[in-house]
Amino acid sequence: MDVEKRCVKSIGCVSALGLGTSSLGSSETDMAILGNALAYGLWLIDTSEVYGRGQVEELIGRALKSFAKHERENAVVVTKFWPDEQSFDKVVKAAEASSRRLGTYIDIYMPHGPIETARLCEVVKAFEELIERGVIRHWGLSIARRELIESARQCAKKYDIAAVENIYNPYHRIDEYGLIPYAQKEGVLYIAASPLARGLIVENRRLAQLAARLGKTPAQIALRWAMDKGVVPIPRTNRPDRVIEYAGAYGWRLPEDAVKFLEE
Ligand SMILES: NC(=O)c1ccc[n+]([C@@H]2O[C@H](COP(=O)([O-])OP(=O)(O)OC[C@H]3O[C@@H](n4cnc5c(N)ncnc54)[C@H](OP(=O)(O)O)[C@@H]3O)[C@@H](O)[C@H]2O)c1
Numbered sequence: 141m142d143v144e145k146r147c148v149k150s151i152g153c154v155s156a157l158g159l160g161t162s163s164l165g166s167s168e169t170d171m172a173i174l175g176n177a178l179a180y181g182l183w184l185i186d187t188s189e190v191y192g193r194g195q196v197e198e199l200i201g202r203a204l205k206s207f208a209k210h211e212r213e214n215a216v217v218v219t220k221f222w223p224d225e226q227s228f229d230k231v232v233k234a235a236e237a238s239s240r241r242l243g244t245y246i247d248i249y250m251p252h253g254p255i256e257t258a259r260l261c262e263v264v265k266a267f268e269e270l271i272e273r274g275v276i277r278h279w280g281l282s283i284a285r286r287e288l289i290e291s292a293r294q295c296a297k298k299y300d301i302a303a304v305e306n307i308y309n310p311y312h313r314i315d316e317y318g319l320i321p322y323a324q325k326e327g328v329l330y331i332a333a334s335p336l337a338r339g340l341i342v343e344n345r346r347l348a349q350l351a352a353r354l355g356k357t358p359a360q361i362a363l364r365w366a367m368d369k370g371v372v373p374i375p376r377t378n379r380p381d382r383v384i385e386y387a388g389a390y391g392w393r394l395p396e397d398a399v400k401f402l403e404e
Pocket residue numbers: 159160161162163186187252253282283305306332333334335336337338339340342357359374375376377378379382
């Protein structure tokens with residue numbers, strides 16, 4: 141399948157659109173959502189050890205075996221540890237447990253929230269150890285400011301940061317003024333969490349009119365907007381058919397007047 145890619149120095153090329161999994165569990169419907177994501181090219185799958193208390197990582201592991209067994213390398217699995225305790229041992233053990241549940245290596249590993257500056261180098265040391273052991277391929281940070289990212293990079297001895305995952309959507313654009321240009325200049329993948337503002341965006345009536353004029357859906361417009369900014373949005377859903385709708389954000393660009401409308 142010819143899937144639109146986002147290529148960055150840190151990690152190479154990944155699908156330009158991904159899937160968030162915070163609302164999944166372990167049902168057949170959830171499995172079908174992952175099956176559609178893999179079939180329609182939403183290959184960057186974002187998860188966390190806390191989603192369904194590990195159940196979602198297990199489900200992703202099963203989906204990768206059923207739907208992508210010969211194409212594991214197409215998928216990019218991002219998972220996270222809950223940063224309540226920020227010690228070397230905790231991070232290593234948490235990553236090993238996530239990798240066991242996934243039944244495979246982790247492509248990008250990050251904390252599920254900010255890290256205290258005082259613990260940063262210990263956490264980065266754990267990431268580097270995990271890369272050496274083959275448990276993870278890359279490390280990143282989430283809900284992070286530029287200063288934290290710069291400090292974390294100074295801690296790294298051998299492996300630089302690969303990705304940052306922050307909230308980014310037309311209603312929440314703060315990173316456009318600093319972090320996104322920084323990430324792009326440094327070749328770090330920027331993953332846009334909450335790209336539909338938890339569903340708020342699709343309720344906008346004027347956006348619905350604009351979408352209808354362009355022959356698209358509101359979700360496709362919001363996702364395309366983010367993709368055109370060079371970031372990888374990770375929308376979630378509880379419906380397998382919605383994944384196919386999201387995949388309709390591939391293969392076109394948002395006209396200038398639509399960009400203006402979204403940003404006014
Ligand atoms: N790193 C972090 O700390 C962090 C923080 C926040 C989020 N995230 C990641 O970002 C992912 C997505 O963010 P999010 O959970 O805030 O959600 P989101 O992707 O911004 O919004 C998803 C919501 O939009 C709804 N939606 C889509 N199209 C719709 C339509 N046409 N009509 C009505 N509703 C529609 C979906 O409903 P349906 O279920 O009915 O489709 C779903 O409830 C999460 O799953 C997670 O992976 C990470």
